[in-house]
Amino acid sequence: MRSGKDRLDNTRRDLVTLGVALAAIVLFVGTGGSVLPKVLRAIAGQGVGPDRLLVNALLLNIALIIFGWRRYRELTGEVAERRKAEEQARILAELDPLTACLNRRSIGPEAEALIANATERGEAVAFVMLDLDKFKHVNDANGHAAGDAMLKESAQRIRGILDGTGLLARLGGDEFAVVTPFPANQPEQVERLVQSLISAISKPVDFDGIDLETTVSVGISTSAPDSPGQAQAMLHKADIAMYHAKRNGRNRFAWFEDSMESEVRFRSELEAGIRRGVAAGEFVPYYEKQIDLDTGAIAGFEMLARWESPNLGVVSPELFIPIAEEIGLIGELSESLIRQALRDARSWNPKLTLSVNISPVQLRDPWFAQKLLKILVEANFPPSRLEIEVTESCLHENLGLVHSLITSLKNQGVTVSLDDFGTGYSSLAQLRSLPFDRIKIDRSFVTNILEDKDSATIIQSIIALGEGLGLPITAEGIENEAVLAELRSFGKFKGQGYLYGMPMPAECTQAELAQLDLLLDQPNEDASAVGEAARQTAAG
Ligand code: C2E
Ligand code: CA
Ligand code: CA
Numbered sequence: 001m002r003s004g005k006d007r008l009d010n011t012r013r014d015l016v017t018l019g020v021a022l023a024a025i026v027l028f029v030g031t032g033g034s035v036l037p038k039v040l041r042a043i044a045g046q047g048v049g050p051d052r053l054l055v056n057a058l059l060l061n062i063a064l065i066i067f068g069w070r071r072y073r074e075l076t077g078e079v080a081e082r083r084k085a086e087e088q089a090r091i092l093a094e095l096d097p098l099t100a101c102l103n104r105r106s107i108g109p110e111a112e113a114l115i116a117n118a119t120e121r122g123e124a125v126a127f128v129m130l131d132l133d134k135f136k137h138v139n140d141a142n143g144h145a146a147g148d149a150m151l152k153e154s155a156q157r158i159r160g161i162l163d164g165t166g167l168l169a170r171l172g173g174d175e176f177a178v179v180t181p182f183p184a185n186q187p188e189q190v191e192r193l194v195q196s197l198i199s200a201i202s203k204p205v206d207f208d209g210i211d212l213e214t215t216v217s218v219g220i221s222t223s224a225p226d227s228p229g230q231a232q233a234m235l236h237k238a239d240i241a242m243y244h245a246k247r248n249g250r251n252r253f254a255w256f257e258d259s260m261e262s263e264v265r266f267r268s269e270l271e272a273g274i275r276r277g278v279a280a281g282e283f284v285p286y287y288e289k290q291i292d293l294d295t296g297a298i299a300g301f302e303m304l305a306r307w308e309s310p311n312l313g314v315v316s317p318e319l320f321i322p323i324a325e326e327i328g329l330i331g332e333l334s335e336s337l338i339r340q341a342l343r344d345a346r347s348w349n350p351k352l353t354l355s356v357n358i359s360p361v362q363l364r365d366p367w368f369a370q371k372l373l374k375i376l377v378e379a380n381f382p383p384s385r386l387e388i389e390v391t392e393s394c395l396h397e398n399l400g401l402v403h404s405l406i407t408s409l410k411n412q413g414v415t416v417s418l419d420d421f422g423t424g425y426s427s428l429a430q431l432r433s434l435p436f437d438r439i440k441i442d443r444s445f446v447t448n449i450l451e452d453k454d455s456a457t458i459i460q461s462i463i464a465l466g467e468g469l470g471l472p473i474t475a476e477g478i479e480n481e482a483v484l485a486e487l488r489s490f491g492k493f494k495g496q497g498y499l500y501g502m503p504m505p506a507e508c509t510q511a512e513l514a515q516l517d518l519l520l521d522q523p524n525e526d527a528s529a530v531g532e533a534a535r536q537t538a539a540g
Contacts, residue, residue, distance in 0.1 A: 011332055014414070018190075021331060023205045032509045040450075042448070045390055053203055053298050053446060056221050059069045081130055089102070092349060093105065093106070094106035096169075096170040098148060098151060098152060098158075098170070099151055099152055099155035099170050100155070101155050101159075101168045101170040101176065102167060102168065102169035102170075103169060103170065103171070104169065104171045104172060106169070106173070107167060107169035107177055107179070107235070108230070108231045108232055108235075109231075110167050110179075111125075111127070111167060111179045111231035111234075111235075112152050112231050113498070114166070114167060114179055114181065115223055115230070115231065117181070118181035118223075121197055122180070122184065123183060123223050124177070124181070124182055124183070124184040124223060125179060125180070125182070125222065125223040125230075126178075126180055126181075126182055126190040126193075126221070126222050126223075127177065127179055127218040127221045127222070127223070127234040127235055127237070127238040128177065128178040128179070128180070128186075128190070128193075128194060128197070128219070128220050128238060128240035129171075129175065129176075129177050129218065129220075129235065129239050129241070129242040130158070130176040130178065130197065130201070130217075130218050130242070131174060131175045131176075131216065131217050131218075131242050131246065132150070132151075132154065132174035132201070132214045132215075132216050133174075133214055133215045133216060133217055133250040133251060134214065134250075135147065135150070135173070135174035135214060137396075138150055138212055140212060140398060141398070142207065142210060142212060145207075145210075146207045146210070146212055147174075147229065147404045149205060149207045149212070150205050150207070150212050150214060151170070151174065154176070154201050154205075154214075154216075155168065155170065155176065157197075157200040157201060157203075158176060158178065158197055158200070158201070160200070161193070161196050161197055161200055162178065162180065165180055165181070166178055166179055166180030166181065166486065167179040167180070167463060167538075171235075177235060177238070178193075178197070178475075178510075179231075180193065183293045183451070186257075187222070190220060190222075191253070194218050194220060194253045195235040195253075196310050197216070198215070198216055198251070198252075198253065199220060201214065201215070201216045202214065202216065202251070203333070204402050212437055215250055215251035216251065217239030217242055217246040217251065217253075217402040218242060218245055218250065218252070218253035218254070219237075219238045219239060219240065219242030219243070219244065219245055219253070219254055219255075219256060220238060220241055220253060220254070220255050220256065221234050221235075221238040221241060221255070221256040222234075222437070232409055232516070237256040239254060240256060240260045240261060240264050241253075241254045241255060241256040241257075241260060242254070243264070244260050244263070257339060267323075270319075270323055273309060273311065273312070273457070274307070274323055274324055274327070274329060274333075275321055275329065277307055277309060278332060278333050278336065279323075281336075281366060282309060283305060283306070283307050283308075283333055283336065283337060284305075284306055284308055284321075284337075284340065284504055284505065284506070285303045285304070285305060285306075285337050285340050285341045285344065285505075285506065286303070286304045286305070286306045286503040286504060287301040287302070287303060287304070287341075287344075287502060287503060287504055287505075287506070287509045288301060288302045288496055288500075288501075288502075288503040288504075289496060289500045290302055290355065290474065290494055290495075291300060291493065291494060291495060291496060291500055292494055293475075293484070293487065293488055293493055293495045294492045298516070298518065299352070299353060299354065299494055300352045300353030300354060300355065300385075300387070301345070301352065301353075301354060301355070301509065302355040302356075302357075302496065302503075303337065303338075303341040303354060303355065303356045303357070304317060304503045305317045305320075305321070305333075305334075305337050305359070306327075306503075306505075307320050307359075321359065325359055325361045329361055330359045330361050330362060331361075331365060331371075334356075334358065334359065334362060335375060337356070338356055338372070338375055339375055339378075339379065341354055341356060341381035341505075342354070342375065342376070342381045342386075343379060343511070344506045344510070345381065345385070346379070346380075346381060346520075347510060347519055347520050348513055348518060348519065348520070349513070349519065349520065350382070350385065350520075352385070352513075353385050353386070353387055354385060354387065355386075355387040355388075355389055355390065355417070356386070356387070356388060357389045357391075357419065358388050358389065358390050360391065360393055360394040360477045362392070362474075363390060363394050363401070363402055363405055364398065364401065365404075367401060368405060369405055369408040369409050369412065371387075372409065372412075372414070373412055375444065376414075382413070383413035383414045384413045384414075384415075386414050386439075387414070387415045387416070387417055387438070388409060388414055388415070388416045388417070389416075389417045389418075389419040389440065390394055390402075390406075390416065390418065390419060391418075391420045391424065392418060392419070392421055392422075392423060392424025393420075393421055393424050395424065395430050395434070395454065396424070399430070399433070399434075402434065403433065406434055406435060406436070407435060409434055410437075412429075415437040415438065416435070416436055416437055416438075417436065417437060417438040417439065417440055417474070418431070418434075418436045418438070418439050418440065419440045420440065420442045420460060421439045421440055421441055421442055422441060422442045422444075422445055422458055422486050423442045423444065428465075431465075431469065432469065436471060437471070438472050438473065438474060439462065439465075439466050439471050439472075439473050439474070440470060440473070440475075441459055441462050441472045441473060441474070441475045441476065442475055442477075443476040443477025443497070444477070445458050445459050445462075446459065446475045446476060446477040446478060446483060446487070446497070447477045447483070449486050449487065450482055450483060450486060456486075459475070459487075459490065462489060463490055463491055463493075470472070472494070473491075473493040473494070474493060474494040474495065474496065475487055475493060475494070475495045475496075475497075476495070476496050476497060477497050477498075478495045478496065478497030478499045478500075479497055479498045479499055480499055481499065483497075483499075483508070484499060498501065505532035
């Protein structure tokens with residue numbers, strides 16, 4: 001960047017150059033007129049040469065003119081270059097280098113101008129926020145070059161549909177904004193535009209012969225007529241509506257409504273509450289019985305997280321797990337729950353197993369197996385009593401990483417079950433390539449087994465699959481005796497569900513185990529350490 005002083009110096013130098021050149025021309029016209037003919041005549045050998053002083057003055061003039069001309073040439077070149085640099089700086093400041101869309105900074109002023117124009121014509125303006133769904137997967141699975149290609153192509157398709165009307169900005173990452181005028185009484189025109197944007201973006205993008213696919217979630221807000229300075233507020237509202245569309249299942253659009261703002265506030269209060277709650281130990285394990293359907297005996301427990309929130313009461317994991325995943329707290333939360341569960345389970349009869357659910361986000365952590373081993377060692381808990389449940393959706397993640405993780409867990413002696421089976425469209429090949437120890441049939445099939453023929457058929461084929469692969473099966477969601485009887489007619493497996501009671505806190509689980517004489521007399525202490533101490537006492 002040139003400073004103001006530099007620029008002033010340059011201008012001064014340019015003026016001096018111009019002055020010298022002009023003076024040279026004036027002098028040349030004045031003296032050259034009489035001197036030049038004499039010089040030429042002397043060169044031709046006709047007559048006496050001019051005065052030496054005058055010749056020098058003439059040469060000096062010629063030199064000055066050449067110098068002036070050169071300086072002028074340089075100057076025009078410099079000006080052109082400076083103009084080019086300034087243009088480039090403007091482009092850098094206003095345009096996104098990857099897609100050549102406007103950027104976050106430049107969209108505001110441009111949108112203000114567009115609103116002013118539209119208002120004059122009596123039109124309204126729509127702010128459309130577009131966010132690609134699961135764009136991170138495209139990047140993770142195919143590399144950043146693929147992600148870039150998808151962003152470029154998406155921008156190109158949006159531009160094609162806008163066809164010169166309205167503005168297009170990339171606000172960062174995989175987020176685009178469109179600002180476009182429309183006849184105030186025809187919001188359906190905006191919806192048509194948005195529908196074509198959604199379908200254009202969901203068409204596959206070819207990248208080196210691979211079809212990259214995504215969908216897009218869209219939020220729309222419209223400008224109140226005649227209120228300048230509102231572009232940022234409108235973008236914010238479109239953003240809120242876009243999040244609403246995402247939460248409602250992605251690949252759709254939503255118009256902004258005032259109630260969404262309070263939803264956003266609730267959500268950020270939840271986030272803050274979860275952060276505080278993790279630190280304050282408000283997250284606790286509950287336990288659901290797992291039954292050997294053949295004998296009716298308790299085989300173990302599945303740990304299910306609960307948030308005992310001082311403000312909200314007992315909160316379901318369906319609400320807080322996805323948020324903990326999003327705000328990067330799931331690892332810490334899960335580890336704390338597992339520590340508590342191992343402490344609880346040590347007082348149970350050692351033949352009882354403990355199952356814990358692991359989020360796909362945790363499976364992306366290459367250190368997960370090591371972290372889990374450390375927790376097991378610290379709790380002095382035999383790995384063979386621990387079962388990890390991973391959902392089918394983790395198979396869509398980085399399969400190589402998941403494979404090595406499951407293998408190292410198994411090497412440590414931990415068993416691994418595939419949870420919610422039947423809902424995630426995993427292929428037989430994937431199922432065979434991963435060394436699972438057990439399949440859990442998703443509760444949606446089990447609960448409907450009597451009413452829905454398809455559910456019964458699916459369960460039967462999962463059982464056949466399990467037999468074929470040598471994988472034992474657990475059926476979850478057994479709510480009543482009729483379902484249990486139907487299931488038992490299909491074969492032998494484990495089961496769980498409300499028929500055996502709701503998930504319970506640790507104290508209730510202990511009380512029930514005590515009644516069944518399945519509680520150790522010497523709970524909570526490190527059994528081997530206690531044994532060692534006892535031996536030493538005896539020897540002493
Ligand atoms: P899941 O692993 O499929 O757990 C079973 C869910 O079904 C539990 O819901 C349980 O209360 C419920 N359930 C049990 N029996 C019945 C029944 O007979 N009928 C019906 N309709 N439902 C039954 P919950 O406790 O609300 O947990 C929901 C999900 O949250 C779990 O589904 C699991 O995916 C997840 N989750 C729970 N704890 C954790 C955790 O510590 N970490 C992770 N990553 N996820 C967890
Ligand atoms: Ca589970
Ligand atoms: Ca399940």
